[in-house]
Amino acid sequence: MENRNAIRAFIQKRVNHKELSDSDNIFKLGFVDSMFALQLVSFVEKEFSVVVEDDDLVIDNFNSVDAIERFVNSKVAGSVSSIVAE
Amino acid sequence: MNTDRGLFPIDLTENQIESEKSFVKFVEEDILPIADKIDREDDMPESVFERMTELGLWGAAIPKTYGGMELDNMTLGLLARALGRGNASILSLLIVHSMVGSVLSRWGTNEQKQEWLPKLAKGDAYASLALTEPQGGSDASNLKLVVEKEGDSFRVNGKKTWISGAQHSDVAIVVGSLEGKPTAFLIDLNEVEGLSRKKIQGMVGFRGAMLAELDFENCLIPKSSLIGRVGFGFSIVAGYALDLGRLWVSWGCCGISESCLKMSVDYSAERMSFGNKLLDHQLIQKMIADMMADVTSSLLVCYHTSKARDENGTAVDESAMSKYIASTASRRVSDNALQIFGAAGCSxxxxxxxxxxxxxxxxxxxxxxxxxxxxxxxxxxxxx
Structure with a gap:
């Protein structure tokens, strides 16, 4: 839930606090500009200490609060399993 | 030229101060003596490339793992500031080269990194960034350069223009439309068949930036040329490059503005008019004060943008603000300098x-x- 709140707060600030549900596609709604994706990637990396790889650059990973949370959780789980594997 | 930091000194580490001294020395000894000649001849002498290679400057923004210097954003800014004082065309060539190096380091595949980064870091290869098209500049949704999948390759058709360094660059990041989406590709310009380059000269400024038009006619490039993923060519790949590029340009503008201010103060303190020094005339004092305000605000915003980028990895809004402030300031400052110098400045x-x-x-x-x-x-x- 904490991750979701942080993601929601980041996006809300960048869509000028427009009404937005967690499943709304922020790209399709036209709420963000071309530089937003870069800011979103930087936010995800810094906030959740994960690395976004070029393979992760898929629009479905970033198009809503729900999608970003799923992506972050999968990356965090991936990091934990690689540490355990080591 | 000196390394003074103006009315509100900016905090730098000992390493950053030492680096800046070496950049200034390079500019004073190797660039300023030939800066106007480069401009007049609209070409960059090979000796400049060689000297920059000796100093490792082509690798300024490239990780040490690949043989680069991996300078922090503050030190990169100081380098751009020194080059701005020297010659903006050299700065421009280094900016596009470094933007490509920086993008590849962050978003390139392992194969692309291994093949190109060591060469770019050493100055064994030069890079360009090809975004602008004859029909449009920053309008990513209307790219006319079209890329189509063809078996294990891509077919490229279209033109890029006003591309810095493209007269001689070995490799370029080219953003085109694949499946209707802006997508980035790394293209080996020496290997691709069907590419023609057209030299562009006689621009109002940046004479020496080796501009060219790149015309891709039915060019086949390997599938491994893709950078990032389809649809992210502008927002991520070019966006990442522009974030760095805007910061560098801003610092370069500081260099231009500071030089204009220093030269104007020195000149107006000597030049006599109506029995007084120019600097004693209140209308000149007004211009100098405006120039000081522009230089000071430019430096401070660049300093904070470099700090933000060092802390956060990117600084999209900060870079845009620095670019806006510093570039409009350098236009005003240089205009005031030309007014103060009169005919002597127009020569x-x-x-x-x-x-x-x-x-x-x-x-x-x-x-x-x-x-x-x-x-x-x-x-x-x-x-x-």
Missing amino acids: ESSHIQRYWRDAKIMELIEGTTQIQQILLGRHAKRYF
Whole structure:
């Protein structure tokens, strides 16, 4: 839930606090500009200490609060399993 | 030229101060003596490339793992500032080269990194960034350069223009439309068949930036040329490059502005008019005060943007703000300098007229002033 709140707060600030549900596609709604994706990637990396790889650059990973949370959780789980594997 | 930091000194580490001294030494000894000649001849002598290779400057923004210097954003800014004082064309060539190096380090595949980064770091290969097209600049949704899948390759058709360094660059990041989406590709310009380059000269400024048009006619490139993923060519790949490029341009503008200010203060303190020194006339004092205000605000915003980028990895809004402030400032400052110098500043033997012409170009590259204004205006509610 904490991750979701942080993601929601980041996006809300960048869509000028427009009404937005967690499943709304922020790209399709036209709420963000071309530089937003870069800011979103930087936010995800810094906030959740994960690395976004070029393979992760898929629009479905970033198009809503729900999608970003799923992506972050999968990356965090991936990091934990690689540490355990080591 | 010195490394003074103006009325409000900026905090630098010992390493950053030492680095800046070496950049200034390079500019004073190797660039300023030939800066106007480069401008007049509209070409960059090979000796400049060689000297920059000796100093490792081509690898300034490339990780040490690949043989680069991996300078922090503050030190990169100081380098751009020194080059801005020297010759904006050299700065421009280094900016595009470094943007490509930086993008590859972050978003390139392992194969692309291994093949190109060591060469780019050593100056064994030069890079360009090809975004602008004859029909449009920052309008990513209307790219006319089309890329189509063809078996295990891509077919490229279209033109890129006003591309810095493209007269001689070995590799370029080219953004085109694949499946209707802006997508980035790394293209080996020496290997690709069907590419023609057209030299562009006689620009108002940046004479020596080796501009060219790249015309891709039925060019086949390997599938491994893709950078990032389909649809992210502008927002991520070019966006990442522009974030760095705008910061560098801003620092370069500081260099131009500081040189114009210093030269104007020195000149007006000596030049006599109506029995007084120029600097004793209140209308001149007003111009000098305006120039000081522009130089000071430019330096401070660049300093904070470099800090933000060092802390956060990117600084999209901060870079746009620095570009907006510093480039419009350098146009005003150089204009005031030209006014103070009069005919002496308009002569081809004066750096001032070159700074004035180059400052205008600074307002156009890496997104025009209007693009920065749109971006900042849209994002205003985030901060105020």
